[in-house]
Amino acid sequence: MHLSYWHSHLLIFITLASTFFNVTLAKTRQFNFTASWITAKPDGIHEKKMIGFNGKWPPPDIHVNKGDRIELYLTNGFQDNHTVTSLHFHGMFQNSTFDDNQNLMDGPSMVTQCPIVPGQTYLYNFTTGDQIGTYWYHAHHSAQYGDGMRAALIIHDDDIQQPFQYDKEFVIGISDLYWKPYDQVTDKFLSRYNPTGAEPIPDLFLFNNTVNETLHFETNKTYLLRFINMGLFVSQYISLEDHQFTIVEVDGMYVKPNITDVLYxxxxxxxxxxxxxKETDPGKNFALMQIVDQTMLDAIPPNLPLNMTNQVAYGDDYSKPHSIIPQDFEKLATNDFYLEPYYDNHYQVFKDYDQQIVLDVRMRNLGDGIKYAFFNNISFVDPKIPILTTILTSGKLADDPRIYGENVNPFFFKKNQIIEVVLNNYDTGRHPFHLHGHNFQIVQKSNGFHIDEQFPEELQDEMTVPYNESNPLMPIPEIPMIRDTVVLEPNGHVVLRFKADNPGVWYFHCHVDWHLQQGLAAVFIEDPFALQRQNSLTDNYKDICSAANIANEGNAAGNYEDWFDLDGLPRQPDPLPEGFTLKGYIAFAISTLCGIWGLYTITKYGMFEDIPDNESLYTTLKTIIEENEISVK
Structure with a gap:
């Protein structure tokens, strides 16, 4: 026989043996968490009510191994009888290949489960499968995780598979913080008294749930630092004085080593x-900087810290370092578009797509005076029952968009289709978009085209550079970067591709949580009939919904006798009356000018003056009115 025959069979044997070995070593990790309000001091001085587990804050980081099963019992222990919650394991695929009912474990309230009301317990029961690396878990109801209901989820790889070595690791969560409770901040934000939609300015920025943190280094060691931005809003830069970062993993994906001085x-x-x-004792400690992305803030209060100095300490007796801000740090930060997966032969770009979705991002006011966020002029509004319930109880109608309502932005994919998602940003803000249930390839990612000034909404189209498929700004990479959260730059675009190989209903949304509260979301409904075969509503799922007075069958409006009857379905408010648009303001200005001129004319006439020649003014006003298509009464 040929050597290649034995070689191929040896590889098969090794693969099977490795799979058996991993399955044998896989363990079930059980957690019992009761969520409640805890009085804490995030900055070490001021008290604030935070959301903790089992009477403690912060919640614990979870460390498991590749292939382990997680059984997490979450009990709503809030005592106010109205605070509901849910939990999402960010970046986990929840793939039913490994177990049935995985889609029920994804967590976003009113998408894949009902909110958990006080006194109820929901079991999140899933296997980590083949995933490894740095993830996190957080509340997925309203802006709740901003009050501290979040922590790291680390899935460790075995030494044989891991392409790098280190002596010790640190898990580092960075975040923003508001002193007022999340619901009060949300109510003030989504208000007609905030017509510009200005995002709430954080009061503090945390490093591992505190300020002025210290990481202790020993000489001649290699450290793995796992950074996670657990904030609601603001992006941050990270730098370490007189040390370099070698990027080795992004969003749970090993990447080819990339050396940089600044992370974003x-x-x-x-x-x-x-x-x-350092190989020898340097005789000093070094500044580990958090630098706020100020371009995301509409206003900067004078007492808001923008540059936070933590430290890497080689000795307890050395003085704390001064703040060190790298010059041109924005330009030094690595652009994730140019990173490559470590195992590049496994991650060739999808050359063609089967279905393309173009999503235009806009922020506009509606008739209630509140500013909302839109995909293709649709702002996401929660249905009356979870979208997953509708899919699993609708039988042959599961792929009919009419039963889901227009305000959940549903898109349907068939098995194993290659999907291309085009995001065009008709807004001057940055938007980090996250896809549940998948990683995606980044095949285009433009720069930002405007970040300094706010222009009227009617001019956004002129400022934006949308994706031009026939003339892309950059070549499509052969080995694209793969991750689960990507930044859409101001007035720019990004193009993503993924394979629809994970049946489920997957949330796609901006992870600036304020924008999600404004409605910047859609749902991708993937192979719904396979989803019906692999998933069913468990007793625990139905009990949670019943406790919340939510039906366990029906369309988006909760109707099941007539599946196309959407009477009572929550929808976005009516459009803003024309009088409050830019065109309306022009009309108001012209009307005012006409009125003033009329008063002037009457006054002059009443004083027996000659009536002035109004032909010139009339011609000018007539031109303005016709050009702007304004009706002046």
Whole structure:
């Protein structure tokens, strides 16, 4: 026989043996968490009510191994009888290949489950499968995780598979914080008294749930630093004085080593780096900087810290370092578009797509005076029952968009289709978009085209550079970067591709949580009939919904006798009356001018003056009115 025959069979044997070995070693990790309000001091001085587990804050980081099963019992222990919750394991695929009912474990309230009301317990029961690396878990109801209901989820790889070595690791969560409770901040934000939609300015920025943190280094060691942006809103830069970062993992994906001085992490993004400590005692400690992305803030209060100095300490007796801000740090930060997966032969770009979705991002006011966020002029509004319930109880109608309502932005994919998602940003803000249930390839990612000034909404189209498929700004990479959260730059675009190989209903949304509260979301409904075969509503699922007075069958409006009857379905408010648009303001200005001129004319006439020649003014006003298509009464 040929050597290649034995070689191929040896590889098969090794693969099967490795799979058996991993399955044998896989363990079930059980957690019992009761969520409640805890009085804490995030900055070490001021008290604030935070959401903790089992009477403690912060919640614990979870460390498991590849292939382990997680059984997490979450009990709603809030005592106010109205605070509901849910939990999402960010970046986990929840793939039913490994177990049935995985889609029920994804967590976003009113998408894949009902909210958990006080006194109820929901079991999140899933296997980690083949995933490894840096993830996190957080509340997925309203802006709740901003009050501290979040922590790291680390899935460790075995030494044989891991392409790098280190002596010790640190898990580092960075975040923003508001002193007022999340519901009060949300209510003030989504208000007609905030017509510009200005995002709430954080009061503090945390490093591992505190300020002025210290990481202790020993000489001649290699450290793995796992950074996670757990904030609601603001992106942050990270730098370490007189040390370099070697990026080795992004959003749970090993990447080819990339050396940089500055990291950039938007909300929900993760990045793991190796840092080589000094070979000999340097005789000092070094500044580990958090630098706020100020371009995301509409206003900067004078007492808001924008540059936070933590430290890497080689000795307890050395003085704390001064703040060190790298010059041109924005330009030094690595652009994730140019990173490559470590095992590049496994991650060739999808050359063609089967279905393309173009999503235009806009922010506009509606008739209630509140500013909302839109995909293709649709702002996401929660249905009356979870979308997953509708899919699993609708039988042959599961792929009919009419039963889901227009305000959940549903898109339907068939098995194993290659999907291309085009995002065009008709807004001057940055938006980190996250896809549940998948990683995606980044095949185009433009720069930002405007970030300094706010222009009227009617001019956004002129400022934006949308994706031009026939003339892309950059070549499509052969080995694209793969991750689960990507930043859409101001007035720019990004193009993503993924394979629809994971039946489920998957949330796609901006992870600036304020924008999600404004409605910047859609749902991808993937192979719904396979989803019906692999998933069913468990007793625990139905009990949670019943406790919340939510039906366990029906369309988006909760109707099941007539599946196309959407009477009572929550929808976005009516459009803003024309009088409050830019065109309306022009009309108001012209009307005012006409009125003033009329008063002037009457006054002059009443004083027996000659009536002035109004022909010139009339001609000018007539031209303005006709050009702007304004009706002046």
């Amino acid at each position: 992490l938007a909300a929900a993004q993760r990045m793991s780096v190796l840092v080589k400590s």
